[in-house]
Amino acid sequence: xxxxxxxxxxxxxxxxxxxxxxxxxxxxxxxxxxxxxxxxxxxxxxxxxxxxxxxxxxxxxxxxxxxxxxxxxxxxxxxxxxxxxxxxxxxxxxxxxxxxxxxxxxxxxxxxxxxxxxxxxxxxxxxxxxxxxxxxxxxxxxxxxxxxxxxxxxx
Numbered sequence: 059x060x061x062x063x064x065x066x067x068x069x070x071x072x073x074x075x076x077x078x079x080x081x082x083x084x085x086x087x088x089x090x091x092x093x094x095x096x097x098x099x100x101x102x103x104x105x106x107x108x109x110x111x112x113x114x115x116x117x118x119x120x121x122x123x124x125x126x127x128x129x130x131x132x133x134x135x136x137x138x139x140x141x142x143x144x145x146x147x148x149x150x151x152x153x154x155x156x157x158x159x160x161x162x163x164x165x166x167x168x169x170x171x172x173x174x175x176x177x178x179x180x181x182x183x184x185x186x187x188x189x190x191x192x193x194x195x196x197x198x199x200x201x202x203x204x205x206x207x208x209x210x211x212x213x
Contacts, residue, residue, distance in 0.1 A: 061084055063085070063091050067095055068108075069081035070082065070099075070107060071107045081111070086118050092115065093116070096112045096115055096116050096124070097123065097124055097127045099112045100112040100116065100127050100131055106136045110138055110142045113139070113143045113145070113146045120151070122153045124150070125157050128150075129157050129161060131143035132144060132168070133166055133168070144173070144175055144176045148180055154180065155180055155182045159173075159188045162191065167195070167200050170197070171199040171203045175203045175207065177189060178208070178209075181211050186208055189211075190208065
């Protein structure tokens with residue numbers, strides 16, 4: 059079955075949640091055709107619902123090509139978009155650890171915090187020392203995320 063990836067990405071913004079869910083399902087089932095257009099939508103589309111769903115599907119697919127665009131999305135002004143990008147990165151596993159560690163010193167507290175939470179979900183022990191550096195962060199969100207992440211990794 060030939061899928062119209064661009065139409066499915068447009069459907070991610072549909073008012074009907076069943077249309078959205080079917081679009082996500084078809085995009086997930088066709089990663090060879092959907093990863094690049096989803097990355098483009100994540101990076102360039104203005105619609106927050108399309109960004110959120112693109113991140114969600116990219117996290118499900120787990121293609122490493124999406125790591126850098128997802129990292130860039132952590133600075134999105136919308137909290138829900140950032141949260142979904144962080145969740146998607148946490149599903150990428152070990153391949154996302156070094157890029158996430160690299161942004162723990164970002165100027166934006168939202169980026170640092172999202173990276174800390176994602177690292178905690180991944181659970182790689184090599185993130186503990188860099189996370190320890192965030193325990194004195196001026197942002198309560200970042201400190202809390204670092205504490206939680208360290209505890210989660212040490213479980």
